[in-house]
Amino acid sequence: MxxxxxxxxxxxxxxxxxxxxxxxxxxxxxxxxxxxxxxxxAVAVATATAGITLAWPQQQRQLPTATAPADRPATPGLTCDLTLPSDPAQVRVRVLDGGASPTRMATTAAQLEARRFTVLDGTTGPRPATPATVVYGPAAIGTAAVLRAVVYGDATMRFDPTRPAGDKTIDLILGPAFTRLATTTEMNENLATAGEPTAPPECANR
Missing domain, CATH: 1.20.5 (Single alpha-helices involved in coiled-coils or other helix-helix interfaces)
Structure with missing residues (x-):
């Protein structure tokens, strides 16, 4: 041996x-x-300065578009817009403080602006249960799906049917556990996995 x-x-x-x-x-x-x-x-997403091109393949799994139960009746007259943005500037984001550090808040807002998203002034919001929460109304379902793909990790999608018609502003609430935005490759993978956005149960045109 x-x-x-x-x-x-x-x-x-x-x-x-x-x-x-x-x-x-x-x-x-x-x-x-x-x-x-x-x-x-992955989906073809061109993020050049000319804008982004989104191609949504049909997939079995969808991005969650609302926290409402599936059997909730539609709101009479509530028309929802599932249109996907053709340019990142069409995504209007309000970055809200849900417990994230000031440095993380400032960095995230700056990174969104660098990607040509329209970033609006924001203050505070409720502390999210997940690292981030995306709050949107009937006019911003498509744009909210794109913003969700930009957020790395877990995020809660919360549909607010009471927002005024035509209000495309999306609230991005950052909690203490939020770390970063998704890279371009991760965003492409998220979009490809998600498939087309779907209308929440409250939408009359679902």
């Missing part, structure tokens, strides 16, 4: 070890292949 172990030790010692650069190159090649696979499956 001792002789066999000595032979194995010699064999292992004599194995050729590739240079570190070669190992890194192999790793980079594998990562590139994974990125190509994800990009192929």
């Amino acid at each position: 001792h002789d066999r172990l000595h032979e194995l030790e010699t064999d292992v010692r004599d194995l050729p070890v590739p240079p570190a650069a070669t190992i890194r190159a192999r790793g980079n090649s594998r990562r590139r292949r994974r990125r190509v696979t994800v990009a192929t499956a």
